[in-house]
Amino acid sequence: MTEGEGRVVAGRYRLAQRPIGRGGMGVVWRAHDEYLHRDVAIKELRLGESADPADSAAAVRRMLREARAAAKLRHPGIVTVHDVVIEDDLPWIVMELIEGRSLADILDNDGPLPLDQAAQVGIQILRALDAAHQRGVLHRDVKPANIMLDGERVVLTDFGIAVIDGASALTGTGQMPGSPEYIAPERIDGHEATRAADMWAVGVTLYATVVGRSPFKRKDIQSTLAAAASRDPDPDPRIGRLWPVIQGLLRKQPAERMAANDAVERLTTFAGSLTPRGGLPRPPTEGPTWVDNPSDQVTVVAETAPNTRTAPPLMPPPVYRQPVSPADITLDPISIRPRRKNHGILIGLGAVLVVAIVVVVVALTQKDPPAAQQNQPPSAAASSAPALVPHQETLGFTISVPDGWKRSESTQGDRSDVLYIGPQPDPQVGAPEVQVRRDTTGTTARQYLANRQESVRTDRENIDYNGDLNGDQLEYQHGSAAGPVRYHVLAKAVTDNQNRLYVVTFTLHANDQKTLQTEWDAVAPVATAIFNSFKFTA
Numbered sequence: 001m002t003e004g005e006g007r008v009v010a011g012r013y014r015l016a017q018r019p020i021g022r023g024g025m026g027v028v029w030r031a032h033d034e035y036l037h038r039d040v041a042i043k044e045l046r047l048g049e050s051a052d053p054a055d056s057a058a059a060v061r062r063m064l065r066e067a068r069a070a071a072k073l074r075h076p077g078i079v080t081v082h083d084v085v086i087e088d089d090l091p092w093i094v095m096e097l098i099e100g101r102s103l104a105d106i107l108d109n110d111g112p113l114p115l116d117q118a119a120q121v122g123i124q125i126l127r128a129l130d131a132a133h134q135r136g137v138l139h140r141d142v143k144p145a146n147i148m149l150d151g152e153r154v155v156l157t158d159f160g161i162a163v164i165d166g167a168s169a170l171t172g173t174g175q176m177p178g179s180p181e182y183i184a185p186e187r188i189d190g191h192e193a194t195r196a197a198d199m200w201a202v203g204v205t206l207y208a209t210v211v212g213r214s215p216f217k218r219k220d221i222q223s224t225l226a227a228a229a230s231r232d233p234d235p236d237p238r239i240g241r242l243w244p245v246i247q248g249l250l251r252k253q254p255a256e257r258m259a260a261n262d263a264v265e266r267l268t269t270f271a272g273s274l275t276p277r278g279g280l281p282r283p284p285t286e287g288p289t290w291v292d293n294p295s296d297q298v299t300v301v302a303e304t305a306p307n308t309r310t311a312p313p314l315m316p317p318p319v320y321r322q323p324v325s326p327a328d329i330t331l332d333p334i335s336i337r338p339r340r341k342n343h344g345i346l347i348g349l350g351a352v353l354v355v356a357i358v359v360v361v362v363a364l365t366q367k368d369p370p371a372a373q374q375n376q377p378p379s380a381a382a383s384s385a386p387a388l389v390p391h392q393e394t395l396g397f398t399i400s401v402p403d404g405w406k407r408s409e410s411t412q413g414d415r416s417d418v419l420y421i422g423p424q425p426d427p428q429v430g431a432p433e434v435q436v437r438r439d440t441t442g443t444t445a446r447q448y449l450a451n452r453q454e455s456v457r458t459d460r461e462n463i464d465y466n467g468d469l470n471g472d473q474l475e476y477q478h479g480s481a482a483g484p485v486r487y488h489v490l491a492k493a494v495t496d497n498q499n500r501l502y503v504v505t506f507t508l509h510a511n512d513q514k515t516l517q518t519e520w521d522a523v524a525p526v527a528t529a530i531f532n533s534f535k536f537t538a
Contacts, residue, residue: 008034009092010085013042021102026063030097040082043093060091067093069137069159077128079148079157098157100150103205107144107212115240116272118209121147122245123267124154125202130260132156133195140193142201143182144208152274180224181214185252188229196254202263203249211236215250234485235428235511241270243427253408388529392537393418395438397502400533402526405434429519430485430509434530439501445493448501449474452491477516485509486516490527496536504534 007015013031020041021028031042045063064084071081083094103121106113113121125147132139139146139159146158184200187193207215215233218224233250245266248258388400391407401420409418417437424431439448453474457465464486467476474491491505506527510516 009042009087013040013085013092013094015042031094033094039097041095041097043095045090045092063091063093067091070095072135072137073132075128075131077124077154077156078132079155098148098150098155100148100153100155103144103147103149103209106149107208112210112212112238114272115210115242116270117274118206118242119267119271120152120274121149121154121209122202122206122242123264123271125156125205126260126264126267128154128156129195129198129202130264133198133260138193138195139198139201141179141182142198142205143179144205147205149274154274180221181217181228183225183228184254185229186254188225194254195260196257199249199257199260199263200254203246206242206246206249207233207239210238210240210242232424232430232433232509234480235426235430235509237428237511239427242267247424256406388533390533391418391420393436395436396496396500396537397436397438398533398535398537399434399436399504399530401434401530428511428515430507432523432526433505433507434527435503435505435507436534437503437505439503441501442499443501445472445495445501448493448503449491456489484511486511486513488516488520490531492531492534494534502534502536504531506530 009015009031012035013033016030016032019027019029027044027046029042029044031040032038033040043063045059067081067084070079074080079098080096081093082096085092085094112118125142129139129142137159139156141158142156146156148155148157182201182204184193184197187197204214204216216224216227216231218227229252233246239246245258245263249263251257387403389403390398390400392398395416395418399420402422405420405422407418407420409416417435419436420434422432443451449469449472453467453469453476456462456476456478457467462478462480465476465478467474467478472492472494474493475489477486477488479486487507487509489505489507491503493501493503495501508516508520508523510519
């Protein structure tokens, strides 16, 4: 069709001169409903001239299911579908018009949001998803391009690859639903989507909202998927108090991922207003503000019990902000200026005099401790290391790791892995990880380490490589071309009496070299103790 003001769709909806959004096979127009005298958004299905008839039919079915999935939902955080009309034998979806900007447009043009506004975005998206999940609908493509901000309202749009219960899957061989940067690890591994996959996408979106980029975005799709499946999110000081929520939403194992209600409860304590970041969309020449969804797949979702809970209010009520505890992670700058008083100088001089007297008294009375006391070892509290807990694995080994570390495992052909992940209290430092891999392909320990050193050194994503191969151990550091993160890795390879190769790897990463070196110096004794505890079993 030709762009231009005046075209009337279905004898009722007069299109504006230019579309307000594009993406994949859809174009969204602003239109005026000449029957009800209101402005709406209307989504047109675009098919290429050389489109295969089977692909065209699948695209039509997908668009109709998008309309049905969204029309099934009634929530202020989900775009409302008014109607589906047919024009030139193709469906057009008529929706409410959101007079705002997409979160992607805001991040691209204005930069990341402050923590309190990002928390508010997260709250409203989580509530919208919870309402959809209660009705048996998964979104499967949550990302900033599909989130609209209209004043203090946040709206989830584009249910293009979401499907209601009972629908047949419109999938193609080898196709991956959703945007690579936001796909959960279990979906990459071929498992069906669940609510937890949408929670993962919210975690990535929250990260991008305060940092300005996805934590897993790489130079190509394969590298991006690999990073999402195997790497922790890059630490960044801008995450601040959002870190516990982001960390909980980005657990690799779906069963360990934070649920929507828990995330909302935590975010509510420091959520703020969104009004300063709302406003009208940018001109179409600066990019889409609505649709950006090239995917063409759907998923069948099992119906859940009807939602009997009372819907929460759109905006959370004001909450009392408790003082920050010593364990609370916050990087927000706070400027404190004491009140000026006329007698402040007198108080200051008096304090200086008192301090001077105390210093003199201490100097005169100070005595060296007895020799026996000088030779005492450090106190138990000062020298204590984390208690190690032994794990006897069915893969033929035992190893001890600090108490409280989480364990997971995977099996891939001739290779099997067990992974232990420590805590991550600081968003600037990644969680320490210990991986034990058993390899039955017949590779020798020396050959494995040499191949690994060469692979890491020549990987285009790794920069500033600095490594040392010494006997059965390989230790190296490198940076990441995708950001400022630096990695420190220690790997040890040994074979048992059945010629099976075992590789023990200790990994730590941080947001800069100085922090990484400080953290590595502190954790190195733990790594040594873990390596020394590794033993073969019969």
